[in-house]
Amino acid sequence: MIYLNGxxxxxxxxxxxxxxxxxxxxxxxxDYLRTYGKKPFMLESHIDRFFNSAHLMGMEPVLTKAEIADxxxxxxxxxxxxxxxxxxxxxxxxxxxxxxxxxxxxFFVYFYEFHDxxxxxxxxxxxxxxxxxxxxLPEAKTINYAASITEVVKAQKLGFEDILxxxxxxxxxxxxxxxxxxxxxxxxxxANKGIxxxxxxxxxxEIAKELGIEIDFRFVTTAELPELDEAFTSNSSHEIVPTxxxxxxxxxDGVVGPLTIRFMEEFRKRTLN
Amino acid sequence: MIYLNGxxxxxxxxxxxxxxxxxxxxxxxxDYLRTYGKKPFMLESHIDRFFNSAHLMGMEPVLTKAEIADxxxxxxxxxxxxxxxxxxxxxxxxxxxxxxxxxxxxFFVYFYEFHDxxxxxxxxxxxxxxxxxxxxLPEAKTINYAASITEVVKAQKLGFEDILxxxxxxxxxxxxxxxxxxxxxxxxxxANKGIxxxxxxxxxxEIAKELGIEIDFRFVTTAELPELDEAFTSNSSHEIVPTxxxxxxxxxDGVVGPLTIRFMEEFRKRTLN
Numbered sequence: 001m002i003y004l005n006g007x008x009x010x011x012x013x014x015x016x017x018x019x020x021x022x023x024x025x026x027x028x029x030x031d032y033l034r035t036y037g038k039k040p041f042m043l044e045s046h047i048d049r050f051f052n053s054a055h056l057m058g059m060e061p062v063l064t065k066a067e068i069a070d071x072x073x074x075x076x077x078x079x080x081x082x083x084x085x086x087x088x089x090x091x092x093x094x095x096x097x098x099x100x101x102x103x104x105x106x107f108f109v110y111f112y113e114f115h116d117x118x119x120x121x122x123x124x125x126x127x128x129x130x131x132x133x134x135x136x137l138p139e140a141k142t143i144n145y146a147a148s149i150t151e152v153v154k155a156q157k158l159g160f161e162d163i164l165x166x167x168x169x170x171x172x173x174x175x176x177x178x179x180x181x182x183x184x185x186x187x188x189x190x191a192n193k194g195i196x197x198x199x200x201x202x203x204x205x206e207i208a209k210e211l212g213i214e215i216d217f218r219f220v221t222t223a224e225l226p227e228l229d230e231a232f233t234s235n236s237s238h239e240i241v242p243t244x245x246x247x248x249x250x251x252x253d254g255v256v257g258p259l260t261i262r263f264m265e266e267f268r269k270r271t272l273n
Numbered sequence: 274m275i276y277l278n279g280x281x282x283x284x285x286x287x288x289x290x291x292x293x294x295x296x297x298x299x300x301x302x303x304d305y306l307r308t309y310g311k312k313p314f315m316l317e318s319h320i321d322r323f324f325n326s327a328h329l330m331g332m333e334p335v336l337t338k339a340e341i342a343d344x345x346x347x348x349x350x351x352x353x354x355x356x357x358x359x360x361x362x363x364x365x366x367x368x369x370x371x372x373x374x375x376x377x378x379x380f381f382v383y384f385y386e387f388h389d390x391x392x393x394x395x396x397x398x399x400x401x402x403x404x405x406x407x408x409x410l411p412e413a414k415t416i417n418y419a420a421s422i423t424e425v426v427k428a429q430k431l432g433f434e435d436i437l438x439x440x441x442x443x444x445x446x447x448x449x450x451x452x453x454x455x456x457x458x459x460x461x462x463x464a465n466k467g468i469x470x471x472x473x474x475x476x477x478x479e480i481a482k483e484l485g486i487e488i489d490f491r492f493v494t495t496a497e498l499p500e501l502d503e504a505f506t507s508n509s510s511h512e513i514v515p516t517x518x519x520x521x522x523x524x525x526d527g528v529v530g531p532l533t534i535r536f537m538e539e540f541r542k543r544t545l546n
Contacts, residue, residue: 002291004291011292012290014290014291014292015288015289015290015291016288016289016290016291016296017285017287017288017289018275018277018287018288018289018362018381018383019284019287019383020296021422022295022296022299023289023293023295023296023301023362023364023416024303024360024362024416025416025417025418025419025422026295026299026300026301026415026416026417026418026419027299027418027419027422028296028299028419030297056423057419057423058423058426058427087297087371089291089296089297091296092422098360099418099422099425099450100422100426101422101426108291110291110292133409133410134407134409136406136407136409136419136420137406137419137420137423142299142419142420143296143297143298143299143419144298144299144417144419144420145298145299145300145372146298146299146300146301146330146409146410146415146416146417147409147410147415147417149294149298149300149365149372149373149374150329150330150331150410152372153331153373153374154331177372
């Protein structure tokens, strides 16, 4: 079910002009959240981030925060899934010069059923491949994944789950749709700039504080991968997923580590409220 | 007039699913050319580049080169403009996971009237602003202009025409939709890697050869801007446009230089055949 510019429509009937700047120029922002049961998780934070993305991209949000929240709650009811994925998108609209964002931008919300991910991701962990492709304006959640998709498809053919955006001196920033964390000597290491600030990441920081785990805000580097005890990624759909290999380097013992399990358990608790 | 997946339709009726990967993930490639009169300029080269973009992005072209050429020629006749802009686009299609390109991708060609650009661009030149935003997979002509658009809108508010993608050591790569050239001591300087290889650029190299002008294939750097005699950009719509200022530095005497005029004239001659 899709809410598009004021109407509720079936998935296969929701259409947009091919001249919309999303199609011609990949110009748009979005945010994504899921429900636990019928309850959206961290809805306000996701809407706040969407507004921040709009600001960074020089876009004026089409709807107010309250209006978006209302549509999200309505859509959860209407779509009636056991659990729901929710993606809201604002695109540049149809522009006279095919480049400058339009005064009349499009907004839609896509509601689709949430299915659990394969258990093995959580019990056995996943492998990531570093890539020199870097995100542009990384603090904004734009729809631009063109280069990332090409890199991920290549990586997946080699048995990796995702890529890690890594600069030319070996600083690891984040995955294509997730934040990245290393653990060394019981300290959590994670980037604090040049990344999208995940909503799950905020929750992880709360958990770290509660558990008394120190956070070292810096890039994990490729050079130190052999010294890491554990690593994981986080996002709003997969929650926390252990990373047990990066390129050809096993992380720690190559199995899911105890602190990662702790974070996964604590995170899940918070989704039950 | 738009050719979309096999049909000819009016501009405002050509629609695509909001779940197409172009909209959800900015995933698509395109190419653009124009006609002089009814004659498409360098059609074969543009189609070849489109196929190269597809290859770099891991996409399978929906149509053959001959089929695309045929649609372009048909569309020029059907749309009946004095001169025509032609843009062909292939998008990732609707994908089950909303990320991996679909087996069934979309293809459309947009025909719209070509209007001359303001004469002043050519007689007085334009100003460019350097930007640290770099293109991703720059050799592929993807639809990803999200960050570029935001940067250009900011630059235009300050009186610049466009940005120049410039890395953190001051190497100038190209504009958002054009190649960039400096001229120093009668030598043409232009990047030879990390850029989209323009079709107009190929013609400029032919002209340089004919005029006996040497080409130094390397990046112009921001540090050497005060030493440049002339600068210009090129693309398939604007042809060759003089650049007379970059950031706060005047190029040469701050007016359109003689070699730039020579290139402009020689290029125009080639469009008359």
